[in-house]
Amino acid sequence: MIELKKAAKASVFLETAPFFDIKQKRSALIMKKMCYLLTMGLLVGSLTVPVFAASDADSASDKKWVIATDTVFKPFEYTDDDGNFVGIDVDILDAIAKDQGFEYELKSLGWDASIAACQAGQADGMIAGASITDERKDSGWLFSDGYYNATQSMTVQKDSDIKGFDDLKGKTVGVKTGTQGATYAESLKDEYGFNITYYEDSPTMYQAVLGGQVVACFEDTPIMASSIKDGDLALQILEDTANEGSPYGFAIFNADNQELLDMFNAGLKDIKDSGEYNKIIAKYLGEDAVPTEEAETDATETPAADEEAAE
Structure with missing residues (x-):
């Protein structure tokens, strides 16, 4: 923002500087015109700024969110034989986005790069089998409700x-x-x-x-x-x-993205209630890995990968 202001100031300077090189006899006329234009500019600006601000606020929920993820963390995120990026995290995010009606771009960056992207503001959130821990919360991360419990x-x-x-x-x-x-x-x-x-x-x-x-x-x-x-x-x-393990959660680093976190939580509840969540778990880990209500509530046991699980 500072750089943009500097650029704007430089632009104004370059545009107005030539006016001060004209002959003395035209200076009064030019100054009158400049005052008029400046006055009109301020009036127009006072009308348009609130409109732009309102437009940005109104379109916040329509933005395309950038979500970072790992490259290889099978069965949560990986590339299948057909070159498609798939996995439990990928399917859960897609199901939640459809349920909540938001658009997103998933970027497979790798674990460390995903963390860095969120911290630098280059990604809005991260889904990469990230365990919810007090240490991570204390370092500035905000987490969704847990979506899978892993030891x-x-x-x-x-x-x-x-x-x-x-x-x-x-x-x-x-x-x-x-x-x-x-x-x-x-x-x-x-x-x-x-x-x-x-x-x-x-x-x-x-x-x-x-x-x-x-x-x-x-x-x-x-x-x-x-x-x-x-x-x-x-x-x-x-x-x-x-x-004993800990649950995986969707994570954001910037509190300004709380809307995204809220939508993830709401969507997660919906896909669990509808049975879509259990279908995703069974698809990758097998029917035996689908958590019971007790396991979801207690969050102390983690289903292991079933030998007959689909890829």
């Missing part, structure tokens, strides 16, 4: 000697930067005496486990289960290592 677990090679946290002493595990899996590993690091290597995406982290660069990785349980199944990876989730 985090430790994963190792199928033939690994690692059976639990006690076997990690002096070894190195992998985590994805800025995730709840990373937070979980960090909370155990000192107690069990292991080191942590950070990765920018999940596939690279999985390959590090398979290649022996790290002995294990920490990841959201449904994500890990889906990746092992779809990629036929020689990995196994150690079920006893799962934490």
